[in-house]
Amino acid sequence: MTQTAPRSFQEIILRLQSYWAGQGCAVLQPYDMEVGAGTFHPATTLRALGSRPWAAAYVQPSRRPTDGRYGENPNRLQHYYQYQVLIKPSPPNLQDLYLGSLAAIGIDAHLHDIRFVEDDWESPTLGAWGLGWEVWCDGMEVSQFTYFQQVGGHDCHPVSGELTYGLERLAMYVLGIDHVMDMPFNDPQSPIPLSYGDIFRQTEQEYSRWNFDQADTDMLLKHFEDAEAECERILAAAPEDKAGRRIVMAHPAYDQCIKASHLFNLLDARGVISVTERQAYIGRVRALAKKCADAFVTTEAGGVAA
């Protein structure tokens, strides 16, 4: 059933939350670290591994320093939101569930042209890939739809179905907005109506300047190396703690992998990474992601019987 048109950015988010909650997903909160995409949330990366069933949905603030445009570009931001759904095993009606979510935010499939166009997904930094589509609504990409085949170098058994909605772009389309900064964040009828620009224009400027011109690259590089070393140290630690309990620290290690990945993105935005070095850095982050995945699959959440 197609709903009435939403009136604000947050209403779209709320409707997605309530729709996916209604489909039985655990509605999680954003991960409290800087990530480039919702996929980095351990609720996706790690939980796609192993045999345990899983169903989660959440908003994830995402940062892509190179995409900063000082708040001037109508479509590009260095900080934006993704909506992420991960269900394992992927249910046979996942496409229908997805189309239901579009209806929930006011996209009527009988008025629009909704298409599944081939787009295979690959994350070189996570050692992950899957097959699926980008979903088009009237020629605009509104979501990524992926059946994960491999994560962290491990084959996915069972396969997870992943949905990623670029919230700003989707909301701008639904709300008929041309410039992201003009988008109503809360209800325009509220006593204090706030636009996306009221909330984010200044931060986009500040971060764009820092990302491009100011971030201390020596420090970032050192942090990168620290995160890499800490990740490896955590994973190299004996699996038993001092009381003899078996506690593999997959998540703390993975936090360091996330940190390294974001630091790499910042270094990239500062333009200090050459084309050749780029591949090497991506390879280093991927090596960490693989080790974290290796560790996770030896844990209970990773499918090992307690």
Place this chain on the structure above:
Amino acid sequence: MPDLLIELFSEEIPARMQAKAREDLKKLVTDGLVEAGLTYRAAQAFSTPRRLTLAIEALTAESRPVREERKGPATTAPEAAVQGFLRATGLRLDQLEVRDAGKGQAYFAVVEKPGRKAAAIVAEALETTIRTFPWPKSMRWGAGTLRWVRPLHSILCILTDDHGAEVVPLDIDGIVSGNTTRGHRFLAPAAFAVTGFDDYAARLKRAHVILSPDDRADHIWHDATTMAFAAGLEVVEDKGLLAEVAGLVEWPVVLMGRIGEDFLGLPPEVLQTSMREHQKFFSCRNPKTGRIEGFVTVANTETADHGATILKGNQKVLSARLSDAKFFWENDLRTVKAVGMEGMAAGLAHVTFHNKLGSQADRIARIEALAREIAPLVGAKPDLAAEAARVAKADLQSAMVGEFPELQGTMGVYYARAAGLPEAVATACKAHYQPLGPSDDVPTDPVSVAVALADKIDTLTGFWAIDEKPTGSKDPFALRRAALGVIRLVLGNGVRWPMTRQLRLRVISHMGQIVGRDGSAIARQLRDRLADMGYDDLGQEAYERMRKDALISDDPRRQEVVLSEMDRKSSDLLAFFHDRLKVHLRDEGIRHDVIDASLAMPGNDDLTLLVRRAEALAAFLKTDDGENLLQGFKRANNILTQAEAKDGVEYSFGADPKFAEAEAERTLFAALDTAEAAIAPAMKAEDFAAAMSAMAALRAPIDAFFEAVQVNTDNAVVRRNRLNLLSRIRQICLSVADLTRLEG
């Protein structure tokens, strides 16, 4: 005889994979059926984004029973042999037949295999097909292990005859076959049953699915051209896009829109590329202005507002895309006007071309040096060729090419003009990539030819220097295409260019860049050695490079290695050119042995000369004189070769006419003198046709000679003289082409 209908219904199949999937489905299933003993009249495969369908007409209802007879041992054979036969056939002794086998009685095993029902065979063939389907990429889904291009939802498989339709029972990992399918995802999602192919296609159409991709393409093209015509525009033909779009929709609905006024000033290639790559739109041209002014998009659904919402959405996305393109275009124009093409190219110093071959800027510097050297050979001004080489790849740094890599070269032409560069330089920005394939045009403007040759030679010598040659089907750097490009550039423009010297120079210069940067030392010695080898003008550039690079170390043995590597690599590259040339000339109808006969001659690194010789020889061999002369030559050569082998000497002393006994012998002497006198200057003038016609004049005297004279006579002096005479025939003929390599 029943008809078979199969439909594999799945989530959206990538458009680019559908054509091959149709063929694979047809081949795998029909092969399976035929192998199991069924026959059929016709088979046809179809696809939509959500289904692969195969319709087979008039399949035999069951396979024929097969009677197999196997002869065993004689009845008198030892017990062990009989037991062995029983084990091999799985029969008991009393089941064997005993018959006369010509040489007494023998055992025979007769196995009757009854015919099998078509349904059982179809089920087997289809299951095997599904489990082994050659998708370019396939996936698992849910908790299962079955692989398909995207999740497979249902299998329709029915055999239909006069009595009605029967489902072929099949269960593949829980997907149970049936007689139902579904229509359009949004317009007719309910399942329905079908009784046969005609019923299936008709019901699908009512359910808003056009089954045949060709029908969908026709429909799209028809509506698009009609709509464009009504708007005073014409659709720019694009067969690849049409096939792709037909694979993206089950129910095509064509919508047309106009491009906003703001964007009409963009180059047409930019509009077309942006619309095709990002939006899968067709471009519509105004025949009066030649500009791209409209677009056609194909929706997959009908709506109550006749597509108004869909068109508005598409228009909005297009505007956002074109705003980006316009931003790139204006930005790039500002850049070239402010800092010129060379300023735009500055960033290429930081772009790696290949980690062993340096940056794009390094590469451009090499191409510039080479273009300068090649320029005089092709009638271009060296300075102009050098300038073109410097800027030809500048657009790789433009924002537009960053967004649309396929516009490389095309944008360069626009930007070079905007920067006020000479037209020949602008043209080279695009033309230096050409020819891009066997059917692409070969540039003819001298500046473009010089840069195009330099670009390709640099690439080829570079990858040869680092031993990254194409192998089998692997040619990631498109080196075969580059070599064919060089061949077509040289031949198409009649360029006279012995390549060996440049190939060696470029290979060694690349090796210099590769070896490293920590060496020092005796470059001068190596330069002298190269001078001794005839490379005295090797060039300051290579010399300097070798001096500062590790190529030249203090170890003299290293020099030997470097020189022999240079020789090996450059000869190998020349052989690669020859291989590509053979393929090219074979396509032009010149026999491989004719090419071999020409290749064996000196100067084979000058491709134009080589081909002229091959063409003249091919034409010569088509004449009677040519064919007969060849026979005469072969006869002379055979006798001579045998005699030389037998006597252990080479008969190459001048034959003396005073020992001639027969008239035919004297005539041949005279004819050889005449021919020699004509051939030598003709060869010097590279007039192969004249040389060969002089050679043709030898035919009659040679024939007459063999008719009248026996070479191997008892008189040793006369024999030796005649063999020396044959040697002259061989020498003269071989000075034109290596006729020993010709067949027949």
